[in-house]
Amino acid sequence: MASEPDAATVDRSWDVVVVGAGPAGAAAALSAARVVGPSRVLLLDRHTFPRDKVCGDGIAAEALTELAGLGVDLDELTAGYPPITRLRLTGPAGGIADRDLPDAVRVIPREVFDARLVDAVRGRGIEVRQVHVRGLRASDGGWTLDLRSPRIHHAASDRGRQIRARVVIGADGAHSVVRRHLLGDHPVRTALAIRGYPAARPGQDLTQLITMTGEHWPAYAWSFPLGDGRANIGYGELLGESPVTKADLMARLDRLLPGAAADPTVLWRAHPLPLSPARPTVSDGTVLLVGDALSLVNPLSGEGIYYAVRSGALAGAASTAADPGRVYRRILRRDLGPHLRATAAVTALLRGPRLLDVGVRAAARRQRVFDDLVRMALADGGITPRLLRGLASSVLDDRASRSAAGHTP
Numbered sequence: 001m002a003s004e005p006d007a008a009t010v011d012r013s014w015d016v017v018v019v020g021a022g023p024a025g026a027a028a029a030l031s032a033a034r035v036v037g038p039s040r041v042l043l044l045d046r047h048t049f050p051r052d053k054v055c056g057d058g059i060a061a062e063a064l065t066e067l068a069g070l071g072v073d074l075d076e077l078t079a080g081y082p083p084i085t086r087l088r089l090t091g092p093a094g095g096i097a098d099r100d101l102p103d104a105v106r107v108i109p110r111e112v113f114d115a116r117l118v119d120a121v122r123g124r125g126i127e128v129r130q131v132h133v134r135g136l137r138a139s140d141g142g143w144t145l146d147l148r149s150p151r152i153h154h155a156a157s158d159r160g161r162q163i164r165a166r167v168v169i170g171a172d173g174a175h176s177v178v179r180r181h182l183l184g185d186h187p188v189r190t191a192l193a194i195r196g197y198p199a200a201r202p203g204q205d206l207t208q209l210i211t212m213t214g215e216h217w218p219a220y221a222w223s224f225p226l227g228d229g230r231a232n233i234g235y236g237e238l239l240g241e242s243p244v245t246k247a248d249l250m251a252r253l254d255r256l257l258p259g260a261a262a263d264p265t266v267l268w269r270a271h272p273l274p275l276s277p278a279r280p281t282v283s284d285g286t287v288l289l290v291g292d293a294l295s296l297v298n299p300l301s302g303e304g305i306y307y308a309v310r311s312g313a314l315a316g317a318a319s320t321a322a323d324p325g326r327v328y329r330r331i332l333r334r335d336l337g338p339h340l341r342a343t344a345a346v347t348a349l350l351r352g353p354r355l356l357d358v359g360v361r362a363a364a365r366r367q368r369v370f371d372d373l374v375r376m377a378l379a380d381g382g383i384t385p386r387l388l389r390g391l392a393s394s395v396l397d398d399r400a401s402r403s404a405a406g407h408t409p
């Protein structure tokens with residue numbers, strides 16, 4: 001059992017300590033600062049910024065709106081990265097929906113985006129520190145965080161340093177230490193994806209490309225243009241029983257986007273995506289999980305930044321409650337519950353790629369069906385009547401054309 005900290009090793013006590021300074025942590029810190037004051041909030045990350053984070057870098061309009069609501073200057077946040085107004089979706093059977101997006105998205109390398117967010121947090125007067133959190137334990141009605149300093153030359157003197165907090169917000173991503181403290185090894189449903197920054201696809205311009213495949217289903221490759229001639233290109237699939245290597249992911253990417261992986265100077269990195277249908281229940285109490293730490297990645301698209309920012313904002317706002325966990329669970333359920341249930345239901349229906357082809361064809365035919373699908377994949381959209389009507393008529397057409405071609409249904 002760990003001994004009680006002595007005064008020399010204990011930092012001052014904070015109202016809210018946020019572990020992890022990605023989009024979820026930055027949003028949580030900004031939101032908490034509004035209710036407890038900036039000087040009572042501490043944001044921690046094991047890295048200094050800028051730092052890379054393996055991601056598709058696609059930032060939904062709704063994520064930006066949420067950040068603007070937290071006082072982030074969107075001109076500063078998005079400077080140098082043009083609005084991306086079009087999406088070309090290729091279904092597993094080759095059907096294409098190529099349409100204007102309902103709202104423009106941005107593609108901003110996370111190395112840039114996250115550093116700008118951390119600057120915005122600092123600009124609000126919130127302290128940001130580079131420390132690696134090893135664990136936490138209950139003490140004096142709050143929490144004591146055990147830290148490991150990443151500054152090697154100070155490691156001996158910093159060993160055993162601790163920080164105290166009334167509320168801890170775990171925004172520490174897919175391998176969250178805070179979640180492990182709360183839930184042990186909670187099972188996660190995970191996809192794995194690989195990403196690099198080669199030249200954009202020929203003729204791609206400012207269009208996002210997504211190409212799905214029935215092989216290793218569910219899986220897709222993407223090419224998201226940065227606007228400077230390069231694109232964030234990658235491939236991801238749901239992890240099943242059999243192991244998947246980096247070479248497998250690269251080969252599958254190259255099959256879907258031929259030549260994308262040809263440039264030997266491009267660095268390719270992989271990272272897991274914890275999908276929302278397997279998210280844990282939010283616990284009562286004073287330790288809250290947000291973003292990837294709460295497994296909030298959309299299972300239809302692999303997008304997680306909007307959910308990271310939204311959950312961070314809600315957790316920060318709940319941090320002054322007598323039982324922040326209970327309040328956070330209630331507002332999260334009210335806010336994202338219908339969407340999370342809808343995406344879980346659609347994911348369960350999409351056992352095979354055929355229904356997705358039907359969806360792509362329906363989206364190709366009607367802009368509003370396309371818009372509803374995009375909102376469900378990127379933000380908090382649900383299953384709308386016009387989406388159901390569009391899918392139903394596409395299913396009927398599919399049946400008709402299959403029986404005309406002599407297939408049994």
Ligand SMILES: Cc1cc2nc3c(=O)[nH]c(=O)nc-3n(C[C@H](O)[C@H](O)[C@H](O)COP(=O)(O)OP(=O)(O)OC[C@H]3O[C@@H](n4cnc5c(N)ncnc54)[C@H](O)[C@@H]3O)c2cc1C
Binds near residue numbers: 058059291308
């Ligand atoms: C290949 C790939 C492509 C993706 N593409 C997209 C996309 O295009 N659009 C989209 O919206 N989403 C995408 N996602 C999902 C998105 O990247 C995540 O959902 C998002 O980063 C979650 O944000 P977060 O703040 O919860 O976690 P993170 O961004 O992972 O941030 C966690 C932070 O915690 C810090 N940390 C971790 N452990 C500790 C510790 N012990 N102590 C201190 N600090 C710690 C880390 O250094 C990190 O800065 C993609 C994911 C992958 C893997």
